Amino acid sequence: MTTIASDNPFSAAEQxxxxxxxxxxxxxxxxxxxPGADDAQIVADILxxxxxxxxxxxxxxxxxxxxxxxxxxxxxxxxxxxxxADFVERSNTEGGFDHIEWEFxxxxxxxxxxxxxxxxxxxYRDDRVMQSLEMEPRPPFPQGFEVEQGDWSLLEPVKQRGKxxxxx
Amino acid sequence: MTEPVDVLxxxxxxxxxxxxxxxxxxxxxxxxxxxxxWMNPAEYPSSGRDWESRAFSDMSISPNRRKRExxxxxxxxxxxxxxxxxxxxxxxxxxYAGHFPRFHPSDFxxxxxxxxxxxxxxxxxxxxxxxxxxxxxxxxxxxxxxxxYPPKQAILPPxxxxxxxxxxxxxxxxxGWHWWPSDTAIATAEYDGRDRCINLGxxxxxxxxGAKASTDITYWPHAVRAGVEVxxxxxVREITVNADGMASGVVYYDRDxxxxxxxxxxxxxxxxxxxTPRLLLNSQSGAFPNGLANSSxxxxxxxxxxxxxxxxxIFDEPLDGYRGPGVCxxxxxxxxTDQDRGFVRGYTYEINRGRGPVATAATGMFSGRxxxxxxxxxxxxxxxxxxxxxxxxxxxxxEEHNTVTLDPELTDGHGIxxxxxxxxxxxxxxxxxxxxxxxxxxxLEAAGAVDVITEAPIGVGGWHLMGTARxxxxxxxxxxxxxxxAHDVKNLFIVDGSIFVxxxxxxPTRTIQALALYVADSMKRRLANLFD
Ligand SMILES: Cc1cc2nc3c(=O)[nH]c(=O)nc-3n(C[C@H](O)[C@H](O)[C@H](O)COP(=O)(O)OP(=O)(O)OC[C@H]3O[C@@H](n4cnc5c(N)ncnc54)[C@H](O)[C@@H]3O)c2cc1C
Ligand code: SF4
Numbered sequence: 001m002t003t004i005a006s007d008n009p010f011s012a013a014e015q016x017x018x019x020x021x022x023x024x025x026x027x028x029x030x031x032x033x034x035p036g037a038d039d040a041q042i043v044a045d046i047l048x049x050x051x052x053x054x055x056x057x058x059x060x061x062x063x064x065x066x067x068x069x070x071x072x073x074x075x076x077x078x079x080x081x082x083x084x085a086d087f088v089e090r091s092n093t094e095g096g097f098d099h100i101e102w103e104f105x106x107x108x109x110x111x112x113x114x115x116x117x118x119x120x121x122x123x124y125r126d127d128r129v130m131q132s133l134e135m136e137p138r139p140p141f142p143q144g145f146e147v148e149q150g151d152w153s154l155l156e157p158v159k160q161r162g163k164x165x166x167x168x
Numbered sequence: 169m170t171e172p173v174d175v176l177x178x179x180x181x182x183x184x185x186x187x188x189x190x191x192x193x194x195x196x197x198x199x200x201x202x203x204x205x206w207m208n209p210a211e212y213p214s215s216g217r218d219w220e221s222r223a224f225s226d227m228s229i230s231p232n233r234r235k236r237e238x239x240x241x242x243x244x245x246x247x248x249x250x251x252x253x254x255x256x257x258x259x260x261x262x263x264y265a266g267h268f269p270r271f272h273p274s275d276f277x278x279x280x281x282x283x284x285x286x287x288x289x290x291x292x293x294x295x296x297x298x299x300x301x302x303x304x305x306x307x308x309x310x311x312x313x314x315x316x317y318p319p320k321q322a323i324l325p326p327x328x329x330x331x332x333x334x335x336x337x338x339x340x341x342x343x344g345w346h347w348w349p350s351d352t353a354i355a356t357a358e359y360d361g362r363d364r365c366i367n368l369g370x371x372x373x374x375x376x377x378g379a380k381a382s383t384d385i386t387y388w389p390h391a392v393r394a395g396v397e398v399x400x401x402x403x404v405r406e407i408t409v410n411a412d413g414m415a416s417g418v419v420y421y422d423r424d425x426x427x428x429x430x431x432x433x434x435x436x437x438x439x440x441x442x443x444t445p446r447l448l449l450n451s452q453s454g455a456f457p458n459g460l461a462n463s464s465x466x467x468x469x470x471x472x473x474x475x476x477x478x479x480x481x482i483f484d485e486p487l488d489g490y491r492g493p494g495v496c497x498x499x500x501x502x503x504x505t506d507q508d509r510g511f512v513r514g515y516t517y518e519i520n521r522g523r524g525p526v527a528t529a530a531t532g533m534f535s536g537r538x539x540x541x542x543x544x545x546x547x548x549x550x551x552x553x554x555x556x557x558x559x560x561x562x563x564x565x566x567e568e569h570n571t572v573t574l575d576p577e578l579t580d581g582h583g584i585x586x587x588x589x590x591x592x593x594x595x596x597x598x599x600x601x602x603x604x605x606x607x608x609x610x611x612l613e614a615a616g617a618v619d620v621i622t623e624a625p626i627g628v629g630g631w632h633l634m635g636t637a638r639x640x641x642x643x644x645x646x647x648x649x650x651x652x653x654a655h656d657v658k659n660l661f662i663v664d665g666s667i668f669v670x671x672x673x674x675x676p677t678r679t680i681q682a683l684a685l686y687v688a689d690s691m692k693r694r695l696a697n698l699f700d
Pocket of ligand 2: 354364365366367368369370371372374375376377378379380492493494
């Protein structure tokens with residue numbers, strides 16, 4: 001999960017957009033004591049994870065810029081705080097950007113989905129985030145987890161009903 | 169050319185392993201060619217922090233996404249359901265969930281009982297001893313006494329109900345509907361050198377603990393000790409025939425990419441419901457211009473998937489969340505045909521849990537339930553550890569227009585044509601999916617769900633591959649006879665899900681393996697006159 005700057009295909013501008021976008025989708029929260037997805041460590045993880053998927057992700061990043069330019073006249077990373085909040089609000093609302101002209105591009109939509117998926121993959125394995133969810137920051141193996149047996153007496157009514165298969 | 173062998177098996181997955189182990193006692197010289205590697209469980213995703221991510225990359229269920237050297241691409245653009253598999257020693261059992269139901273007796277007689285498709289040439293009672301033998305080899309966990317089945321023995325205790333299972337069981341009880349602890353190929357206690365399940369929740373990207381019965385750790389160690397040779401990284405291009413129309417061996421590419429010929433007295437194909445028709449169709453010769461064993465024209469036809477419905481509830485209270493194997497309990501309330509429901513045949517519900525933090529976020533965001541921005545965290549926490557639900561596994565009926573053919577352009581790394589899938593969802597399946605979604609929603613609401621997320625069919629859910637070289641007594645209507653031998657080629661056998669006549673409404677692997685053991689047994693009984 002480390003990034004080697006030299007083999008990172010993302011341009012500086014793309015990294016800038018990606019960081020701003022990650023922070024817009026998942027901002028930091030003092031209430032829950034968690035960083036945003038634009039935290040430097042998490043962004044480094046996102047860039048490293050996205051590297052093999054660069055061609056798929058790039059149109060997703062470009063899409064944010066296209067929409068931001070059409071709606072607010074600037075690229076995504078340069079949105080004011082108020083415009084960014086408005087962008088997020090509209091993204092959460094069906095038809096939120098119906099007031100602007102933008103071309104439906106399935107590649108861009110798929111790219112955005114891949115990008116969000118990678119942001120989630122990296123955000124929800126960060127130690128600080130896992131701890132805030134009361135998870136131990138560790139892989140599942142080798143310790144595993146406990147699952148309670150549960151109440152087996154729940155089976156009684158099923159047993160009482162008797163055989164339900166069809167004779168052949 | 170290498171030394172001729174008595175038996176050559178192509179494919180080391182669920183069925184290849186079972187047939188190899190069973191035939192090993194004959195002391196024949198047996199070789200299995202497998203295009204994949206032996207897996208190293210220490211490298212499975214659950215031993216790393218990026219375990220959920222790897223399900224999107226090198227351990228994806230989709231060969232087209234995984235793109236390992238050992239994979240072959242599948243053109244499934246013309247299908248609403250895409251193919252899922254794994255190519256290695258253990259085959260797709262490396263990734264399978266280990267849900268392990270048997271067929272019902274009625275599943276072998278669908279034409280007689282319901283007037284659709286065809287009856288099988290064999291029945292439940294004939295297969296029962298092989299189910300039992302396979303259960304011992306795989307180490308099946310469960311609870312005896314399920315009223316949806318004739319009596320069957322459980323080898324190991326059932327998986328825990330947990331909070332998720334108990335909650336949903338209450339929902340089924342409120343509806344007055346059947347449920348039972350699932351039979352699973354997951355060891356709940358130490359068994360045959362395997363450790364017990366420790367609830368990692370990552371079964372579908374490989375079990376690092378060795379609790380899940382993938383055949384690389386069940387059948388294969390026994391078969392190898394008994395003398396079977398497994399040659400990995402060997403991809404078979406075609407099965408060759410001699411002047412008498414008998415299979416003479418196979419042409420394959422070895423791990424260095426060098427073309428080899430392996431002569432054999434008997435060839436057994438175990439490449440699954442997509443890999444097997446692909447290989448047969450690619451084995452063209454003067455005697456078999458349309459592909460080997462294809463005089464019926466049915467090789468690659470009647471592909472069945474099991475359309476899946478996913479119905480997940482969001483609950484107010486914390487459940488098992490990321491803990492536990494996905495599989496848990498099942499319900500077969502809607503399994504047997506009831507014409508009043510508007511469709512024939514039926515389905516099984518398989519109750520799931522074990523949704524990790526990333527999967528929770530993806531489920532919530534892509535279904536529009538978790539927003540972008542400041543509201544993300546609060547809403548996420550309303551879903552985290554609070555999702556549990558089920559999938560409906562619908563019986564898919566055989567239809568000749570659902571096919572596996574050779575793609576005219578796409579090839580694998582060795583230039584072998586890739587399989588192309590053409591599949592449409594039938595009206596019967598559509599109605600069954602709708603029914604499964606509606607009834608499961610009722611159960612989840614009865615169990616206390618405050619919201620329900622559904623998807624039907626599951627687009628990535630082509631994990632059961634069946635019917636493309638069907639079994640039967642009539643050579644014009646089937647590819648293999650009632651004990652797995654090709655009608656057209658007397659020393660060619662098929663043992664994987666291709667030979668299914670119908671799909672039933674349950675996961676197929678326990679039946680695939682029971683059939684492989686039954687075919688092996690049929691061969692052993694006839695060794696003196698196998699080719700008559
Ligand atoms: C994600 C997932 C979840 C699943 N969950 C369940 C479940 O819970 N319960 C259940 O019953 N089933 C489940 N299944 C399905 C189950 O894995 C299969 O039914 C079973 O493995 C099929 O056995 P098989 O022997 O027919 O084929 P496979 O196990 O797929 O093995 C075929 C083998 O043949 C090899 N092969 C193919 N072509 C060639 C060639 N030309 N040359 C050399 N080697 C070749 C492949 O590499 C592969 O190893 C699941 C599958 C997946 C992918
Ligand atoms: S939950 Fe159990 S079977 Fe599944 S991966 Fe973990 S230990 Fe293996």
